[in-house]
Amino acid sequence: MVEIVFLIPFIIGVMAFFLPKEITRLFLVSTGAIHLILSLLLWKNRPEAIFNNYFAVTPEGLLSLLVISLLFFLISIYTVGYLQESDIQTENIFTGFMLLFLSAMTMVTLSVHIMVMWIAIEATTLASAPLILTHRSSASLEATWKYILICSVGIAMALLGSVFITLSMDIGNVDAPLSFSTLTMVAKKLDPMWLKTGFVFILVGYGTKMGLAPMHTWLPDAHSEAPSPVSALLSGVLLNCAYLGIFKTNKIMHAAGLNDFSGTILIVFGLMSILAAATFILKQNEYKRMLAYSSIENMGIIAVGTGIGGIAAFGAVICMIHHSLIKSSLFLSSGNILLGYGDRMIKGTGDMVSRMPKTFVAFFGGFAGISGFPPFGIFIGEMFIIVGAFRAGHYIIAGIFILSLCVIFAGFANHVMKISFGDSDSNKRIRLKEKASMVWPQYILLLTSLILCFFMPDTLYQTIIDAVTAIGGGLK
Amino acid sequence: MIHSVDTILALVLLSILFSYGYSQLFRLIIVVGFQGIVVSIVPFFIGHDMTAGGIVFTIATLLIRGIIIPMSIYIAMKKRAIQSKVAPIIGYQASILCGLGVIVAATYISRQLNIPSISNYTLLFPTAIALPVTGMFLLMTRRNAIAMVLGYIIMENGIYLIGTTISVRALHIVEFGILLDVLAGVMIMATILQTIERTFDDVDTENLRTLKE
Numbered sequence: 001m002v003e004i005v006f007l008i009p010f011i012i013g014v015m016a017f018f019l020p021k022e023i024t025r026l027f028l029v030s031t032g033a034i035h036l037i038l039s040l041l042l043w044k045n046r047p048e049a050i051f052n053n054y055f056a057v058t059p060e061g062l063l064s065l066l067v068i069s070l071l072f073f074l075i076s077i078y079t080v081g082y083l084q085e086s087d088i089q090t091e092n093i094f095t096g097f098m099l100l101f102l103s104a105m106t107m108v109t110l111s112v113h114i115m116v117m118w119i120a121i122e123a124t125t126l127a128s129a130p131l132i133l134t135h136r137s138s139a140s141l142e143a144t145w146k147y148i149l150i151c152s153v154g155i156a157m158a159l160l161g162s163v164f165i166t167l168s169m170d171i172g173n174v175d176a177p178l179s180f181s182t183l184t185m186v187a188k189k190l191d192p193m194w195l196k197t198g199f200v201f202i203l204v205g206y207g208t209k210m211g212l213a214p215m216h217t218w219l220p221d222a223h224s225e226a227p228s229p230v231s232a233l234l235s236g237v238l239l240n241c242a243y244l245g246i247f248k249t250n251k252i253m254h255a256a257g258l259n260d261f262s263g264t265i266l267i268v269f270g271l272m273s274i275l276a277a278a279t280f281i282l283k284q285n286e287y288k289r290m291l292a293y294s295s296i297e298n299m300g301i302i303a304v305g306t307g308i309g310g311i312a313a314f315g316a317v318i319c320m321i322h323h324s325l326i327k328s329s330l331f332l333s334s335g336n337i338l339l340g341y342g343d344r345m346i347k348g349t350g351d352m353v354s355r356m357p358k359t360f361v362a363f364f365g366g367f368a369g370i371s372g373f374p375p376f377g378i379f380i381g382e383m384f385i386i387v388g389a390f391r392a393g394h395y396i397i398a399g400i401f402i403l404s405l406c407v408i409f410a411g412f413a414n415h416v417m418k419i420s421f422g423d424s425d426s427n428k429r430i431r432l433k434e435k436a437s438m439v440w441p442q443y444i445l446l447l448t449s450l451i452l453c454f455f456m457p458d459t460l461y462q463t464i465i466d467a468v469t470a471i472g473g474g475l476k
Numbered sequence: 477m478i479h480s481v482d483t484i485l486a487l488v489l490l491s492i493l494f495s496y497g498y499s500q501l502f503r504l505i506i507v508v509g510f511q512g513i514v515v516s517i518v519p520f521f522i523g524h525d526m527t528a529g530g531i532v533f534t535i536a537t538l539l540i541r542g543i544i545i546p547m548s549i550y551i552a553m554k555k556r557a558i559q560s561k562v563a564p565i566i567g568y569q570a571s572i573l574c575g576l577g578v579i580v581a582a583t584y585i586s587r588q589l590n591i592p593s594i595s596n597y598t599l600l601f602p603t604a605i606a607l608p609v610t611g612m613f614l615l616m617t618r619r620n621a622i623a624m625v626l627g628y629i630i631m632e633n634g635i636y637l638i639g640t641t642i643s644v645r646a647l648h649i650v651e652f653g654i655l656l657d658v659l660a661g662v663m664i665m666a667t668i669l670q671t672i673e674r675t676f677d678d679v680d681t682e683n684l685r686t687l688k689e
Contacts, residue, residue, distance in 0.1 A: 142684040166643040
């Protein structure tokens, strides 16, 4: 029974609203653990869903699900420590929405019906908006407002796109269920004009949620104003969920022989995102916003890789997995920095290497990973994308890509050096004791990323290959 | 032949024009409610589901889109906020002119596209295109947060009209899921509107422009 994986967090999430905070903390971690076990079971057995018109286990869904599950479990452990240190008054509501958010994201990964997918992605917006508002400051209010309005409008576009795809079935005289797999099978018969229109709307819609430029404006605000565990979830898994919507639609485009069209658009949006990130990351003065722009960059990289196809599409999926692992660890570390220094600005921090050594290790390791240093997985993923771009003859794209990565690295490194080794106000007291629960989740995330570079289990490798073959990707 | 559905859609087109020109939020809410009611019943009348399930679904949609959603915005706001103006970035006359342009363009485009399943209804597709564009227009050109949410609702109404009329595929259960999402979305937006009003004592989005770059 596939549905149980998202039903359990949903039910416990609703219950959490009515329970005292000590119990909800326990619920958070235990639900995370149960979810992880269920996801692993799902991976192993790949069962059939009860409502199999709407839900099914797909390779790309499984990959995202496992990432979500692992991340959520580790983030929930961190969250317990975080909640003890910070003063969030309505803790049961916070925990409840965290679990509902998990449920909605799980539903995204398991849905195969084009409209159910939309429902689930919109549900992720609704469940996460109250989380961003947690601190109730005027800045977080502004961030939430932008987030819910921009994302809802964007996702409404995706709904319009989905409707256009059903129209392409009508005009092509195809009578089949509205699932991605059937649509992929009958793709050749669909009306190409409406299919293309549908794809563009879906890309703009889910692209808004994924943080592709120029629809990314909500992302830095939401990521910087949300409590750090929420930022980690937003960046690490929510963006992937939106990408999944684009990925599945791209599968239909590929099967219909329209992959040149979809690929070009993906590359254009991807490059725009990377360039936008490169422009803004240089003059950033808040570290959480810097990380948010780095997420935009990575989403751009993934879009470019998917657009190029072939070995680059494989690289894109590798980047997606490792970005989730590393970026969420960075956001968790940024939570420690914020609690420790009590300042959002880069200039309010400094000398982290001696003042918060455990967090420094996680933060600096994460920085090395996200910038694409070997041996972390982002390096391998980006390498594949660049090789793929050269193979496909996209020399200019590869040029812009590499140049932007260099600029982003320079900007990022400059800020990280200031935080880690720069001067800090010696009168300032560090207000955080670096407890195990607030550093080990980051270490484990980084270690997982590191291990996956040297040893990737066959089943994982095969699932990635299965997922990318449908969009013309692979290692050949 | 002029179909009865076209007559009621003509009223919607008129209401679209009004929504460009209204400065009072209260009137805009009524327009949104009216549009919500019409887009809920039109799919029923163009006749693909006169079943018991269809009737129940139509009534549920009508209640949610026509009454609950507009009312929730109205109730959430204090009187003073509701009586405030929409604070346009583009003036009312210019807005109405844009509205006219949108309706003309929508009519032109719908003739060009010529979708077989709804070719009997002259005004259906123009209305369905004009609604989301109008919603977008309000979202972009009004500074008042309530007007922006209303713009979003108009947009959703339009997409619903497109979805249920040009293609008859989606099942009621799926459509109901979409409806619930929209409802929950509007509820959350209404809560955020309340918080904005409490925090800034105003619903002008000028207050929400501190986060940059």
